[in-house]
Amino acid sequence: MQHSKDIELITLLEVSKALGSTMGLERKLASAMKILSEFMDMKRGTVTLLDRDTMEMRIVAAHGLTMEEIRRGKYRIGEGIVGKVLKTGFPMVIPNIGEEPMFLNRTKARAGVAKENISFLCVPIKLRGETFGVLSVDRLFGQRVSYEQDLRVLKLVSSLIAQAVKLHELIAWERKEKEDLKRQLKARYSLGNIIGSSKGMQEVFRTVHKVAKSRATVLLRGESGTGKELIARAVHTNSERADRPFIKVNCAAIPENLLESEFFGHEKGAFTGAIAQRKGRFELADTGTIFLDEVGEIPPALQGKLLRTLQEREFERVGGNKTIKVDVRVIAATNRNLEDDIKSGIFRDDLYWRLNVVPIFLPPLRERAEDIPMLIEYFLKRFNEENQKSITIHQKAFNLLLRYPWPGNVRELENTIERLVVLSEGSLIRDDDLPLYIRSTPSILPSSLPGSIEAMEKERILKALDEHRWVYTKAAKALGLTDRQLGYRIKKYGIKLQSS
Ligand SMILES: Nc1ncnc2c1ncn2[C@@H]1O[C@H](COP(=O)(O)OP(=O)(O)OP(=O)(O)O)[C@@H](O)[C@H]1O
Ligand SMILES: [Mg+2]
Numbered sequence: 001m002q003h004s005k006d007i008e009l010i011t012l013l014e015v016s017k018a019l020g021s022t023m024g025l026e027r028k029l030a031s032a033m034k035i036l037s038e039f040m041d042m043k044r045g046t047v048t049l050l051d052r053d054t055m056e057m058r059i060v061a062a063h064g065l066t067m068e069e070i071r072r073g074k075y076r077i078g079e080g081i082v083g084k085v086l087k088t089g090f091p092m093v094i095p096n097i098g099e100e101p102m103f104l105n106r107t108k109a110r111a112g113v114a115k116e117n118i119s120f121l122c123v124p125i126k127l128r129g130e131t132f133g134v135l136s137v138d139r140l141f142g143q144r145v146s147y148e149q150d151l152r153v154l155k156l157v158s159s160l161i162a163q164a165v166k167l168h169e170l171i172a173w174e175r176k177e178k179e180d181l182k183r184q185l186k187a188r189y190s191l192g193n194i195i196g197s198s199k200g201m202q203e204v205f206r207t208v209h210k211v212a213k214s215r216a217t218v219l220l221r222g223e224s225g226t227g228k229e230l231i232a233r234a235v236h237t238n239s240e241r242a243d244r245p246f247i248k249v250n251c252a253a254i255p256e257n258l259l260e261s262e263f264f265g266h267e268k269g270a271f272t273g274a275i276a277q278r279k280g281r282f283e284l285a286d287t288g289t290i291f292l293d294e295v296g297e298i299p300p301a302l303q304g305k306l307l308r309t310l311q312e313r314e315f316e317r318v319g320g321n322k323t324i325k326v327d328v329r330v331i332a333a334t335n336r337n338l339e340d341d342i343k344s345g346i347f348r349d350d351l352y353w354r355l356n357v358v359p360i361f362l363p364p365l366r367e368r369a370e371d372i373p374m375l376i377e378y379f380l381k382r383f384n385e386e387n388q389k390s391i392t393i394h395q396k397a398f399n400l401l402l403r404y405p406w407p408g409n410v411r412e413l414e415n416t417i418e419r420l421v422v423l424s425e426g427s428l429i430r431d432d433d434l435p436l437y438i439r440s441t442p443s444i445l446p447s448s449l450p451g452s453i454e455a456m457e458k459e460r461i462l463k464a465l466d467e468h469r470w471v472y473t474k475a476a477k478a479l480g481l482t483d484r485q486l487g488y489r490i491k492k493y494g495i496k497l498q499s500s
Contacts, residue, residue: 008153011039014158020162028059028164036157036464037063040150042137043118045201047125047161048082049133052482053473057086057134064138082134085122089131091155093147094120112481119145126163132484135161167486176480177457181374194230195375197456198368204231204360211358212238217294217310219355220333222362225411228333229293231360235331244288247282252294260302261318263309270319282315286326295355300346307351329356365406365413370455372402375410379417391424397431404438458493461486470497 018031033045044064048057085092118138127131133157141151150317196202205479211233212219220228229248236246240343254262261270265280280288292298298306309315314325332355341347365372376393394402406412416438420429433437461479468474477484490497 002042007039011035011153012156012160014039014263016160017447025165026061027167029161030063032157032161033061033063035253036137039110040137040153042139043167044138046136048086048136049088049125049165052484053477054430057082060133078170081120081122085124085129085134086138088184089126089129091121091123091151093122093151095147097269099171119147121150121154123158124152125158125162127159127166130484133165142378150155169282173481173485181377190337194227194234196368196371196380197247197374197443198363198371200363200368201371204362207358208234208238211235213240217330217332217355217357219357219359220362222333223364223409224335224362225409226362226364227410229291232289232291232293232331232333235330238289239329241288241329246291247281247285247287248291248293250293252297255303256299259299260305261486263302263306264315264317264324266318267320274319277317280315280317282309283324283327285328287328291331292330292332292373294334294336294348295332296334296341298337300348303348303351307348307354310351310354337485352387365409369402372406372413373398376401376417378419379414383418383421387421387423389424389427391421391427391429393420393429394431397429397434400431400434400438400441405443407497457489461489462495463492465495472497 001156014035018035019028021028021031023031029047033047036042036045044062046062046065047060047061050056051058059065081092081094082288090398108379117140119140120136120138122134122136124131125135135154137150137154159226164380194201194205196205208231218232218235220231222228232248233246236242249262251259261274261278261280263280265278265283266274268274277411292306305315310330310444313327314323316323338347338352338356342349342352380391380393401413401416409413416435420433425435464475464478465472467480472486473483476483479486481489489495
């Protein structure tokens with residue numbers, strides 16, 4: 001029976017509808033095969049895909065085959081007709097399988113039918129020159145069919161299948177990527193809420209882990225809002241003093257004349273208003289940690305007394321003469337350039353050397369833009385929870401947030417996200433919702449979201465390759481990729497392969 005152009009068109013339309021549906025890949029393919037057999041008088045339709053891990057071909061969907069038959073249908077590349085089509089990338093037609101020695105009949109599905117009456121059509125499933133599967137159908141050839149016509153339809157169907165398979169792979173990859181991101185986020189969460197996968201922050205984390213257990217004095221440097229206090233607390237909570245007090249003194253917020261008493265305490269009547277004895281911060285921090293925030297703001301008159309306390313771990317209360325000894329770990333922070341302050345004579349260099357035992361530099365956010373996506377996700381989640389909302393950020397707005405240089409660093413980012421969540425009336429934050437100064441940032445670097453995700457992906461791949469000594473298949477497995485997918489990405493990112 002000659003099939004008309006109309007039937008061909010309807011078949012293609014139905015197949016493309018089935019492949020575009022929201023079902024899982026295997027179900028999509030199975031329904032495409034069913035449509036083929038219904039409309040085109042094809043008795044059996046099979047989609048075989050190459051599994052790059054095992055280098056075996058596997059039937060992923062079939063119409064007219066039992067489960068057992070599907071399970072049996074495994075081929076190696078080059079084996080049998082299906083294998084040959086995969087290897088060569090060219091279609092094959094076996095007019096009469098009864099006369100074809102290459103026909104393996106792996107599935108044994110045709111046991112009931114006289115072989116003589118079946119022809120077998122096989123077309124590659126390929127995209128941009130890469131063959132990764134085979135579509136094959138059986139035809140009863142009593143029916144006077146034109147193979148050319150059949151092949152034309154099958155090629156069109158197979159290209160639709162190829163795209164569906166690719167799309168499916170892409171979606172699976174993206175989903176995996178998202179889950180990895182979530183997992184990373186969770187892992188950090190338990191590490192004390194500090195986000196940072198950039199080189200700079202990883203270096204900070206490493207140092208924190210190294211020094212936390214000691215009593216070494218730590219000096220945190222970095223612009224305002226880079227996370228100095230967060231890191232100070234992390235050093236404390238990762239130390240053996242974690243359940244002892246953590247006492248913070250903001251040296252910039254306390255008037256000069258009260259700072260000494262704040263540090264060391266005072267005796268009753270030490271000065272006007274000292275109506276009772278009071279313990280200072282150093283005493284309160286005994287056995288724990290004292291955090292001297294904005295240490296660069298300490299007036300020169302007090303710097304000498306602080307130096308002595310750091311050297312001897314002892315001091316006297318204001319207006320008292322009893323020497324008090326304490327066991328404290330000192331962490332200091334400043335956003336000032338202390339070296340300049342030493343040169344201009346407002347900071348004592350001996351105090352500087354006492355403080356600068358383990359310096360930790362927190363890089364400004366604009367120098368670690370790859371941390372921004374995760375920080376946004378993190379703050380978005382937090383403020384959504386706090387405000388019982390489920391707001392998301394539109395891609396365009398997201399890109400603008402990535403591009404902005406964040407002069408106020410993480411604090412500014414945090415405040416911005418909070419404001420956006422609180423003020424948002426809809427469920428989506430669009431670029432128009434962003435403040436003008438963010439919207440109008442000139443794009444200096446092409447650091448769009450895809451760019452930074454690509455940077456993250458490249459880094460992940462390099463890491464996996466390193467960890468598996470550049471053994472390709474192992475790295476691919478660790479990444480949840482097929483060899484082929486990994487190969488593609490290696491090429492895309494221009495990664496130079498090293499031999500193990
Ligand atoms: N890596 C990070 N992950 C998550 N939150 C962060 C991170 N860095 C900073 N933050 C948040 O940003 C805000 C500012 O951080 P922090 O107060 O530690 O900065 P700072 O360096 O002490 O700033 P300043 O010099 O202005 O005192 C805080 O709310 C902090 O929780
Ligand atoms: Mg601070």
